[in-house]
Amino acid sequence: MTLSVEERFENSWSLADDIFHDRLRKEAAAEKPITLRNPFLFYEGHLPSFVFTRAVKALNVESFNPDYDYMFQRGIDPDVDDPTKCHDHPETPAQWPERSRVVEYRNRVREVLRDSDRMHQLDSMGMADMSIEHDLMHIETLLYMVLQLDKRFKRWSRGEVDTAKSLLRGILRDDLPDHVRIPKGTAKLGRSPETKKQQWGWDNEFGELEVQVNSFEASTLPVTVGEYVEFMRAGGYQRESLWQEADWKWRMRESISHPKCLVPTNESTEEWEYLTIHCTMSMEEARDLPIFVSLGEARAYAAWKGKRLPTEAEWHRMAFARPGDAEETSYPWGNEKPVPGVHGNFGFKYWIAVGVGRFPSGKSAFGILDLFGNGWELTDTPFEPFPGFEVDPDYPGYSSDFFEGKHYVLKGGSWATETQLIRKTFRNWYQRNYPYVFSKFRLVSS
Structure with missing residues (x-):
């Protein structure tokens, strides 16, 4: 069922409110x-500021709080290796406003946008999709922060863990091969600009690149918590020979001895x-869940196993290619639209990771x-940009600020990725040693 633009805005606002008002205590701001x-307070102001500053320009709407429009207009992603280096963003204030004032600002923005004509105007310009997807991505990254937050500041409960308890055990590896061979072939990355009329997308999705990929073997399942703990107990975080130089320097500088999950x-x-985000679980409960690590940590594990991580093109082949020369499909399972809980654990179906291999319909x-x-x-x-990439004038720094060689591509999605973002061409990216993402990995070999 296709949702109206009004419903999509309301759904994203409801998810944000769930975090700020239901999962966090007021002292967390x-x-x-x-x-x-x-x-957290910044992001409660940033979500409304992002859409409102664009509405002011596009719809000639009058700003009612220019200071907040500016203060909250863009977040930060400083260099992990040198946090004094960061892309362009508003200066951090000496003191943030009272939360009640920020909530009032958010509510005023929503009042302005709830005008149906304005919403439909934004929709016709592509700015509704941009604003909604922007919010959905931040809702997920807010949950990365919630995960690291001291439990005194969040509503701590096993309720949602117990709801998903029957899904914590993964599929038995005896029931499927450990790895499969992907034949050589072409990975067709990116999209033609003309397709934006059918489906909106971020600027880095556009441009087209064909990559000839050699045959390789790929693991059928991602690495689990139980498997990764074996690496830790074998001294994986102490063996410099397993780590790439920059990753080892980060591990030593930050005294990293285990994943942030x-x-x-x-x-x-x-x-x-x-x-x-709700509670802690024992290793016995969590052993079959995917481990969430940084790229640097995943590389070290792969070296321990004598393997490596896939390239973006290899991942594309294992996901969308078909035997022989059959045409690529839109999703791993075919061309059917993604359904949370059927094709995978996304769209906030469970609010927690579940055991690997639980969704065979998504293979x-x-x-x-x-x-x-x-x-x-x-x-x-x-x-990096695909050939033919063009900066989106409505958000010029979205991708181009991060084509600097330190950010790496992630694909797919997590349990906290809304279904609207589950698409073939969506590209996420993080610095190789940013350890807070809900990011799993699988191994490949040539």
């Missing part, structure tokens, strides 16, 4: 659990618990599972 990001219960005995033609949902899939391809 000033907290900054990830030091490379702004406090695990919390040590007793470091001397190497015992951990798995962290969710690819080659039998690879979990390509969409349950966690973004790390690739070892730097984030």
Whole structure:
């Protein structure tokens, strides 16, 4: 069922309110659990500011609070290796406004946008999709912050974990091959600009690139918590030879000894618990869930196994290619629109990662599972433009600020990725040593 633009705006606002009002305590507003990001309060103002500043320009709407429009217009993504370096953004204020004032600003923006004519005007310009998808991406990254937040500031409960308890066990690996061979062929990356009329997209999705991919083997399932803990117990975080030089320097500088989704219960005995946005889980409960790590950590694990991570083109082949010379499909399972809980764990179906391999209806033609949902899939391809790329004038820095060789492409989506973002050409990207993403990985070999 296709939702109206009004319904899509309301749904995104409802998801945001669920986080700011239902999952966080009011004292959380000033907290900054990830030091490379702004406090929660900023994002409560940023979501309305993003759409409103565009509405002011496009619809000739009068601004009622220019200071807030400017203050909240853009977030930060500083260099992990040198946080003093960052893309262009408004200067951080010496003191953030009272939260009640920010909520009032948000409510005023929504009042203005709830005018049906204005919404439809934004929709006709593509700005509705841009604003809604922008909010949906921030809703997910807010949950990365919630995960790292001290439990004193969030509503701590096992309710949603228990709801998904029957899905925590993964598919038995005895029931499917550990890996499959993907034949050589062409990966057709990107999109023609003409397709934007049928489906809106971000600027980095456009431009087209054909890559000839050699035959390779790919694991049918992503790496699990239980498998990754074996690497940790084998001294994987202490063996410099497994790590690429820049990744090892980051590990040493930041004293990284485990993924951010695990919390040590007793470091001397190497015992951990798995962290969710709701509560912690025992290793026994979490063993079949996908491990969430940075690219640097995933590379080290892959080296330990004598394998590597896929490139963006290889990931594309394992997801969308078909045996022989058959035409690529829109999704791993074919051309049917994605359904949360059927084709994968996305669209906030469960609000938690579940056991790997639980959605066989989402497998690819080659039998690879979990390509969409349950966690973004790390690739070892730097984030770069496709030939023919053009900056979107409505958000010129969205992609181009990050074509600097430090950000890498992620594909697929997580449990916290709304279904609207589940599409073939969507590209996410993060710095290789940013460890807070709901990002899983699988292994390949030539």
